[in-house]
Amino acid sequence: MEQLKLKDLYDGFRNPQTIKALKRLLDKEAKKLNTKINIMEVCGGHTHTIMKYGINQLLPENIEFIHGPGCPVCVMPKERIDHAYLLSLQENVILVTLGDMIKVPGSRGSLQDARSKGADVRFVYSPLDTIKIANENKDKKIIFFAIGFETTTPMTAALLEHVIKNKIDNIYFHINHITVPEPMRVLLDNQDCKIDAFIGPSHVSVITGSKIYEEFVTEYNKPVVVAGFEPVDVMQSILSLVKQFNENKCELEIEYSRAVSYDGNLAAQKLNDKYFIKAEHFRWRGLGDIPNSALKLKDEYAFLDAELIYKDILPNEEIDDHKLCICGDIMRGVAKPNDCKVFGKACKPSSPLGSCMVSSEGACSAYYKYGNLL
């Protein structure tokens, strides 16, 4: 077999001719539909692919996207960002997190603002880089502010494993890992729900496997196709969903089979189970409190839990977004970014008011960027 080159992969998955061919097939298939269908792309990465490559403009009139809550930075409530902000300002603390968190404002400011007040906030490419920071700063407490869905949870677990095995005594954790199925359930249980089908997240599914979406097919009767991030992946997945509707099927499919299996990455899942259990509650920015939708450290690792160690300085009040912000409605699929009164005016990527504008993967941010408003 001829050696596969990266360039070949991208030529294939971004080839305009292939996309156009898929559009024609999709148009033909969509003509057979006897109803309009709303497809939710759960993941913010897909929202960006859709906007960047103009896939929304290629769709037949009877197919529409609903942009889901799958951006971990977007759905982080202000009170959790306040925790990071306050921890970073503690004496002898270095707060470490992933790059996307820098600009996101809590109620007191962003981590960037904390930095300008003298806080030592560092952004790492990989959670394992935290170990180097800890070794170089033995007199400081290093707090890893862990964020992300199922995709990034095992990386935090791997850091925990290193800390414990190597007896590193100056790394602590503030855990904000959230899970995908629970908010999907909340959206479907809402009586205003307009979702007919799902495009399943790419990287979450690499770790969890497609099995976590089984309930949406069997219990909620909503077809799910797990898609890759390339435009051809997304087009192919929409085509698969429309075909399912035309053939009266409701199935769980994996389009992204080059990376996703039904069972997922079992080693990563095992590592997660070693360190984390479900947290009873997590308040999602824009969506409110969703029980069992996040993880926390197991009791036996409480000595590493910065949220417990610093509980006296970390407030618990709930802080909502600006009243005019309609991000909750956007994530529930009942509104689009353009429907928001403050979109592109008072709310911009440089001064976001709501969750969907704060990260580059949010629906409002994608509309702003690719709607040529920048």
Place this chain on the structure above:
Amino acid sequence: MCLSIPSKITKIDKENNIATVDTMGVERQASLELVDQAVEVGDYVLIHIGFAMNKINEEDALASLEVYKEIIEKMEEDERRQAILEDEACPNKA
């Protein structure tokens, strides 16, 4: 935060379980701790925040590409001509 590009393993440091990978010409290192399959030099992996998440099935990737090629080949003659004309008109075509 989610975007990821397939990377090819060029070197493996077995002692530390770290791979050197090539991502479209950019060389970097990634931990192999989370990969639940055996990997070797020449394999493609998906990297996310410093970790290889899994091996990418090369045959699957090739097969997907074949499917798309087939779609184009099976298009009706007028559709194919139209697609090619539209593609010719693409301002970004080098």
